[in-house]
Amino acid sequence: MTGLEVLATSPLLIRIVRLTRVVLQYLIGTTIHNIFFNPLNKYPGPTIASVSRIPLTYAFLCGRAPHWLARQHEKYGSIVRIAPDELSYIAEEAWKDINGPTTAFRYGQKRSEDFFAYFFNKQSTEESIVTASDDDHRRLRKIFARAFSKQALTVQEPLITQKVDALIEKLGRASQAGNTVNMVDLHCLTVFDIMADLILGETLNLLVDDSPHAGWVRSVPAYLATSFFLAALAKFSIIRLFLSYFALPLLTPQYKYFQKIMGHKVDVRLSVKGGRGDIVHFLTDLKEGTPLSRPELENAVLILMAAGSDTTPSIICGLNYLLLAHPVVLAKAVEEIRSAFKADKDMTWDAVFKLEYLGACIDEAFRVYPPTTTGFPRQVTSMSGAWICGKFVPGGTTVCVSPFAAYHFPSNFHNPDHFIPERWLPQAEAKYANDKKAVVQPFSTGPRDCVGRMVANFMIRVIICKMLWNFDFVLEPGQENWAKQRAYGNWQRTPLMVKVYSVNRD
Numbered sequence: 001m002t003g004l005e006v007l008a009t010s011p012l013l014i015r016i017v018r019l020t021r022v023v024l025q026y027l028i029g030t031t032i033h034n035i036f037f038n039p040l041n042k043y044p045g046p047t048i049a050s051v052s053r054i055p056l057t058y059a060f061l062c063g064r065a066p067h068w069l070a071r072q073h074e075k076y077g078s079i080v081r082i083a084p085d086e087l088s089y090i091a092e093e094a095w096k097d098i099n100g101p102t103t104a105f106r107y108g109q110k111r112s113e114d115f116f117a118y119f120f121n122k123q124s125t126e127e128s129i130v131t132a133s134d135d136d137h138r139r140l141r142k143i144f145a146r147a148f149s150k151q152a153l154t155v156q157e158p159l160i161t162q163k164v165d166a167l168i169e170k171l172g173r174a175s176q177a178g179n180t181v182n183m184v185d186l187h188c189l190t191v192f193d194i195m196a197d198l199i200l201g202e203t204l205n206l207l208v209d210d211s212p213h214a215g216w217v218r219s220v221p222a223y224l225a226t227s228f229f230l231a232a233l234a235k236f237s238i239i240r241l242f243l244s245y246f247a248l249p250l251l252t253p254q255y256k257y258f259q260k261i262m263g264h265k266v267d268v269r270l271s272v273k274g275g276r277g278d279i280v281h282f283l284t285d286l287k288e289g290t291p292l293s294r295p296e297l298e299n300a301v302l303i304l305m306a307a308g309s310d311t312t313p314s315i316i317c318g319l320n321y322l323l324l325a326h327p328v329v330l331a332k333a334v335e336e337i338r339s340a341f342k343a344d345k346d347m348t349w350d351a352v353f354k355l356e357y358l359g360a361c362i363d364e365a366f367r368v369y370p371p372t373t374t375g376f377p378r379q380v381t382s383m384s385g386a387w388i389c390g391k392f393v394p395g396g397t398t399v400c401v402s403p404f405a406a407y408h409f410p411s412n413f414h415n416p417d418h419f420i421p422e423r424w425l426p427q428a429e430a431k432y433a434n435d436k437k438a439v440v441q442p443f444s445t446g447p448r449d450c451v452g453r454m455v456a457n458f459m460i461r462v463i464i465c466k467m468l469w470n471f472d473f474v475l476e477p478g479q480e481n482w483a484k485q486r487a488y489g490n491w492q493r494t495p496l497m498v499k500v501y502s503v504n505r506d
């Protein structure tokens with residue numbers, strides 16, 4: 001027998017050949033099904049995307065998914081098939097049809113669970129607000145809603161203001177010393193400082209130089225990016241299988257650090273009896289209703305710290321940059337803020353919400369630089385399917401409004417890539433009359449929309465008001481294209497270097 005003949009009779013080789021044949025048959029079969037028989041065929045999109053999710057995943061892994069989605073919508077229109085079982089939307093009515101409530105689905109479609117598969121510690125099987133069934137979500141949301149009510153947050157207003165004052169002091173010192181500062185770092189530290197006190201009742205003093213907790217703050221973006229990254233890869237069943245055994249070495253040190261420290265912080269917080277009205281108090285106190293179980297609480301604290309501490313600094317950094325990059329807009333915002341307040345202490349909750357031009361700048365920053373770039377996908381219920389934007393979508397399909405693509409779509413906005421706060425004003429020029437403003441929903445819509453939107457909106461306003469009232473800022477050379485960043489679900493922010501000058505009021 002020749003070597004080749006021996007090899008041909010090897011049981012291992014025979015198995016490999018059989019396995020390869022089965023895999024090839026499966027791939028050819030699904031390809032033919034996806035191209036010719038899949039009910040999503042009536043939706044336009046790149047042919048390759050109807051066969052495989054590789055193009056979408058590749059764009060995601062390159063950090064270019066928001067821009068890739070925007071290009072597909074420009075080419076194929078307002079609904080695009082972006083993967084064999086996934087549709088992307090950019091029309092206003094998609095929000096309601098997908099997220100609810102509709103007559104058929106009072107609770108909207110459920111969030112895709114695999115999106116959050118790598119958010120939580122695998123040992124914890126308890127549900128979290130982001131993955132809960134409709135019934136569990138209703139129960140959890142009621143408790144969260146009390147914690148984030150205006151009444152509960154008003155008690156926390158002095159605490160928030162005090163942290164922003166620490167930022168102002170730090171900027172004051174930088175201005176005196178003539179130092180250049182990295183606003184991304186400062187906004188992340190300030191918001192995290194607020195979040196830790198608001199949620200866990202823990203004072204971190206992050207704006208004091210050399211804070212030992214700064215590592216915790218800096219782990220947040222990488223923690224989020226890692227979990228989104230793995231979730232994107234796990235959409236392929238073979239990779240999901242591999243990850244179920246070997247995910248650990250792929251987790252970044254920041255991811256592991258963030259998970260570990262969160263568990264520890266919950267222990268520390270629970271060892272303190274009472275609490276001063278922080279969010280954990282609301283989530284655990286019997287007087288506030290059924291308290292959360294321990295695993296539910298850990299998941300809740302993790303999601304709150306991660307959700308609030310990346311999105312909020314993201315929009316504040318984006319707004320900070322966009323204002324400094326547009327001096328005419330900046331001058332109008334400064335004029336409004338400096339004439340509205342006689343003193344720094346006048347910037348109260350109610351007062352900062354009255355500034356119309358600042359409100360327009362914030363809306364426009366959310367549009368141009370949305371903190372959640374690719375949205376939170378939903379899975380159409382497998383029982384019945386659903387009607388979305390007037391078209392039937394079969395059960396099991398993943399659907400999502402893609403924020404960046406929707407907000408930059410030329411038919412949705414006049415001059416979509418330009419920062420023009422004026423379009424949001426009641427007296428906007430006629431050319432902006434057809435802008436589809438209701439498509440901009442940075443906090444999402446429906447029963448599972450953002451529970452932290454009120455506190456986030458206050459933080460954005462009070463931070464920008466206090467900064468612009470006290471200082472003039474100038475972008476350092478080389479920062480002109482700061483917003484051109486990669487995104488892995490969240491923006492991968494690079495340092496935003498600015499010079500600070502105290503306002504002379506003599």
Ligand code: HEM
Pocket residue numbers: 099111129130141303304305307308309311312315371372376442443444445447448449450451452453455456
């Ligand atoms: C500018 C800042 C923020 C933005 C843009 C933002 C955006 C979002 C979005 C888009 C969702 C998903 C909703 C969906 O799936 O339809 C969400 C959910 C959520 N956010 Fe925020 N968020 C921000 C700040 C915060 C803050 C400060 C907190 C809390 C401290 C927070 C807590 C949550 C929670 C708990 C959920 C899940 C709500 C639920 O399932 O009922 N967010 N957020």
